[in-house]
Amino acid sequence: xxxxxxxxxxxxxxxxxxxxxxxxxxxxxxxxxxxxxxxxxxxxxxxxxxxxxxxxxxxxxxxxxxxxxxxxxxxxxxxxxxxxxxxxxxxxxxxxxxxxxxxxxxxxxxxxxxxxxxxxxxxxxxxxxxxxxxxxxxxxxxxxxxxxxxxxxxxxxxxxxxxxxxxxxxxxxxxxxxxxxxxxxxxxxxxxxxxxxxxxxxxxxxxxxxxxxxxxxxxxxxxxxxxxxxxxxxxxxxxxxxxxxxxxxxxxxxxxxxxxxxxxxxxxxxxxxxxxxxxxxxxxxxxxxxxxxxxxxxxxxxxxxxxxxxxxxxxxxxxxx
Amino acid sequence: xxxxxxxxxxxxxxxxxxxxxxxxxxxxxxxxxxxxxxxxxxxxxxxxxxxxxxxxxxxxxxxxxxxxxxxxxxxxxxxxxxxxxxxxxxxxxxxxxxxxxxxxxxxxxxxxxxxxxxxxxxxxxxxxxxxxxxxxxxxxxxxxxxxxxxxxxxxxxxxxxxxxxxxxxxxxxxxxxxxxxxxxxxxxxxxxxxxxxxxxxxxxxxxxxxxxxxxxxxxxxxxxxxxxxxxxxxx
Numbered sequence: 001x002x003x004x005x006x007x008x009x010x011x012x013x014x015x016x017x018x019x020x021x022x023x024x025x026x027x028x029x030x031x032x033x034x035x036x037x038x039x040x041x042x043x044x045x046x047x048x049x050x051x052x053x054x055x056x057x058x059x060x061x062x063x064x065x066x067x068x069x070x071x072x073x074x075x076x077x078x079x080x081x082x083x084x085x086x087x088x089x090x091x092x093x094x095x096x097x098x099x100x101x102x103x104x105x106x107x108x109x110x111x112x113x114x115x116x117x118x119x120x121x122x123x124x125x126x127x128x129x130x131x132x133x134x135x136x137x138x139x140x141x142x143x144x145x146x147x148x149x150x151x152x153x154x155x156x157x158x159x160x161x162x163x164x165x166x167x168x169x170x171x172x173x174x175x176x177x178x179x180x181x182x183x184x185x186x187x188x189x190x191x192x193x194x195x196x197x198x199x200x201x202x203x204x205x206x207x208x209x210x211x212x213x214x215x216x217x218x219x220x221x222x223x224x225x226x227x228x229x230x231x232x233x234x235x236x237x238x239x240x241x242x243x244x245x246x247x248x249x250x251x252x253x254x255x256x257x258x259x260x261x262x263x264x265x266x267x268x269x270x271x272x273x274x275x276x277x278x279x280x281x282x283x284x285x286x287x288x289x290x291x292x293x294x295x296x297x298x299x300x301x302x303x304x305x306x307x308x309x310x311x312x313x314x315x316x317x318x319x320x321x
Numbered sequence: 322x323x324x325x326x327x328x329x330x331x332x333x334x335x336x337x338x339x340x341x342x343x344x345x346x347x348x349x350x351x352x353x354x355x356x357x358x359x360x361x362x363x364x365x366x367x368x369x370x371x372x373x374x375x376x377x378x379x380x381x382x383x384x385x386x387x388x389x390x391x392x393x394x395x396x397x398x399x400x401x402x403x404x405x406x407x408x409x410x411x412x413x414x415x416x417x418x419x420x421x422x423x424x425x426x427x428x429x430x431x432x433x434x435x436x437x438x439x440x441x442x443x444x445x446x447x448x449x450x451x452x453x454x455x456x457x458x459x460x461x462x463x464x465x466x467x468x469x470x471x472x473x474x475x476x477x478x479x480x481x482x483x484x485x486x487x488x489x490x491x492x493x494x495x496x497x498x499x500x501x502x503x504x505x506x507x508x509x510x511x512x513x514x515x516x517x518x519x520x521x522x523x524x525x526x527x528x529x530x531x532x533x534x535x536x537x538x539x540x541x542x543x544x545x546x547x548x549x550x551x552x553x554x555x556x
Binding site: 051054055056057058075076077079080082084086088089090091092093094095099103104106107108109135151 | 323324326327328330331334335338339398399400401402403404405406407408409410556
């Protein structure tokens with residue numbers, strides 16, 4: 001069961017297309033006032049999951065609910081509360097930006113009197129002032145993406161589902177879009193997918209990682225970091241025979257595993273990768289042990305970056321039942 | 322209702338900002354004008370009967386070009402993901418789109434009325450017969466558009482939607498010709514009943530028969546219901 005404050009709740013959701021299972025037994029929830037980042041390689045099932053939350057497709061089994069509405073049967077009622085930006089911005093190319101937003105506003109049931117004000121709000125939030133009267137097919141990729149985001153924000157939905165909202169934006173625009181999402185997430189529930197890992201640490205309270213349609217982890221960014229901290233690594237380059245250096249480093253306290261590789265073009269130098277225990281001072285002991293006998297060229301401790309965490313989760317082979 | 326109106330307005334705006342509507346209306350008016358000139362001035366006919374007959378066939382070939390984009394274009398452009406996740410019931414979307422297409426049909430019909438000017442100037446046509454013909458023409462068009470709308474919900478490829486619609490509509494137009502191959506009276510009746518053109522002939526002759534009106538409205542209703550059901554089911 002999901003918690004009471006959950007605005008988006010998935011309970012053992014699966015989606016099959018014919019014999020292909022795209023999402024398997026997925027369960028998680030997003031609370032009010034929470035921004036959850038959705039990570040996974042291409043084809044992991046992110047888009048399908050978001051489509052199910054937005055009500056575009058229904059799950060084969062399991063239950064998706066948004067604000068208490070069952071998306072399988074009450075999707076139209078729930079749609080009032082959902083702002084959805086699909087992977088490809090859903091734009092009518094021949095309309096101009098204002099006609100397009102006006103259509104979405106009307107379809108969302110925003111009253112005639114409130115439409116102008118609502119349009120003004122999303123246009124300024126997404127910085128679209130200069131293109132309001134332009135036809136959509138004439139817009140650059142960045143503007144198209146922002147018109148798509150503006151459309152999702154119309155009607156102040158309780159839930160925002162954004163499929164790669166920052167794709168196609170330049171660095172300045174990315175920052176602006178993040179601000180919009182962050183501001184929105186203070187009072188609403190936001191689920192957004194991205195390929196930019198740094199984005200997740202910047203604005204998300206929690207991160208969900210999926211691959212092959214399964215949820216691999218869901219935690220705060222720092223929680224994920226702690227979970228993989230036992231795999232701290234120290235890498236170094238040293239002028240030494242491979243067998244000797246391996247033997248020497250294995251005897252250093254705190255070193256769990258040693259991997260030695262030759263460096264192309266430098267017959268004397270080897271690259272060493274040590275898996276170490278997560279405590280201070282291990283790299284100093286490694287340095288001492290090596291410099292007693294050989295020349296040390298480089299030594300660095302590798303922190304678990306979000307990239308490492310992500311790759312570690314995604315590359316861990318899962319039993320595909 | 323506001324949802325249907327919103328979709329309807331969006332449809333009209335899209336139609337008139339894309340060249341296809343102008344193209345279809347222009348081809349229809351040119352075609353109608355040609356048939357009218359031929360029937361009246363060359364064949365010496367003083368009624369609209371022949372012209373209406375030709376307008377019917379022209380319609381079945383042009384309707385697919387109007388209806389193909391109704392849903393296929395939404396699927397291929399990705400806008401279906403917006404349209405089908407807005408707080409709109411599928412019937413509101415289908416109805417809004419359908420009424421947009423019917424508006425184009427009515428514009429075509431109104432445009433073809435230009436042909437009546439010389440008819441009234443140089444002859445004494447029967448107004449009631451002509452009115453009946455127009456009623457039949459609009460009903461026929463409505464049924465054809467509903468069929469086209471249904472096929473456009475099935476594919477994201479506009480060309481495929483148009484070709485299937487054209488094939489089906491021409492099939493229903495000419496199905497009456499199978500009558501001559503049937504020995505059984507029941508089959509002859511059935512094949513005749515299915516024919517889009519048989520019912521249309523009644524109107525051209527000035528008869529607004531309940532049976533013919535019901536037939537076109539039933540085809541429209543069935544096609545619309547199937548479209549709504551399919552949109553719900555495909556999720």
